[in-house]
Amino acid sequence: MLSRTSQYALRSVLFIAENSHARRKVGVGEVAKALDIPKYYLAKILRKLAVGGLIRSSKGPGGGYYLDSEDFEHALIAIIEIVDGPDSLKKCALGLNTCSSEHPCPIHFYIGPFRDSLLQSLSEITVGDALQQLKEENVFIANLLTADEKKKENGRPDERH
Amino acid sequence: MLSRTSQYALRSVLFIAENSHARRKVGVGEVAKALDIPKYYLAKILRKLAVGGLIRSSKGPGGGYYLDSEDFEHALIAIIEIVDGPDSLKKCALGLNTCSSEHPCPIHFYIGPFRDSLLQSLSEITVGDALQQLKEENVFIANLLTADEKKKENGRPDERH
C-alpha cells in the first residue's frame, strides 16, 4: 500500500513527535533502535523530511531531530509525498496513465470512492492527530519483540542497528 | 497501490474475457500488443494465472488463452493474490507485523475502515462485473496512444512488443 520508506517516515515522525521538543532532541540511532529501522537508511529519510520542512534538525552534541509546535499541523500525506513523490495515491488502480470519470478503467467506479476517501483521510489527519492516537492505551508504533529478539537484546545490549 | 504485475494481470484477464471464448482464443502477443505490456513478461503472468485456475490455456496452432464460463465468477482479489501473494492488502499501513484493533497503529482507526472497504470490494467484484463495466461506453483498459506512439505504430507496423 505505502512504500516501506514512507512507512518508516511516518513512524519516525510520530516517534520524534512523541519524544522530542526544542530542548530534548532525538538522534537517528535512538529512532532506529526504538522502531527497528536500519540506521543509515533512516538517516537518509530523516534528512529528506528535514529538507522538506516537516521535521527540524541540529548538529553537534545534544543535537538531533525534533518537532516544532507548527510541525504538528502537517498532514500525514505531506510526509508520504516527500519521500515517495507526489500523487502516488492518485493514480489509476490499473496503472492507466489517466484516472478520471471521463476516461475510467473498469474498476474506477467500484474502488475509486474508497481510494479517494483514503487519500482524503491522509490529507486531513495531522501529525498531532496521529500522536493523540498513539498516546492512547495499547496503540503502538513499534513491533513487539519476539522471544528470540528479546534474547538477542539481552545478549548484546549495545548492538548497533 | 497495486503492484505493476497485478495491474497487468487484471487488465489481461479482462482483455481475454472480452475477446475470447472456448473457440476463439487469444495469444500472449495479441494481449501484449493491445495493452502495451512487455510480451515475455506477460507470458509469465498468464502462466501463473493459468496454473492458479483463473484462466485457461491451450498450446499449438489456434491455441492461446481464454476464459470458461465459470471463470467469470472469480473475484478480482483472486487475481491479485495469485500474482502478488495473499494478504498483500491486509497488512498494517505502517508496516507493523500485526494489524488488529487490539494492537493498532496510530492510523489504524483512521484509515482501516477505508482499506477494509476497498478489500471488500475487490473480494466481491467478479471478472464478469468488471467486464460489464468495460463494455460501457468510454470505459477503457488500454492507454490511448500518444501522437508519437501512433507515428511509431505506422512506421513499424509489425513491431514486436
Add this chain to the structure above:
DNA sequence: TTATTAAAGGACTGAGAAGTCTTTTTTTTG
C-alpha cells in the same frame, strides 16, 4: 508423419528500492 504454431519453462539482464559504510561538516563543551 512432418512442419508449424503457440504456450511452457528456464536462464539471464536491468532498474530502482532498500540497506551499509566512510568521510566531512557543524556544533557544543571542557
Add this chain to the structure above:
DNA sequence: CAAAAAAAAGACTTCTCAGTCCTTTAATAA
C-alpha cells in the same frame, strides 16, 4: 582552542521486481 558528538554527504552494495531471450513441449493441420 581541542575534542567529542551528531547530522550531512556521498560512495558503494544488495535485493527485489520487472523485463528479455532462448529452448523445449504440446497441439494442430497439411
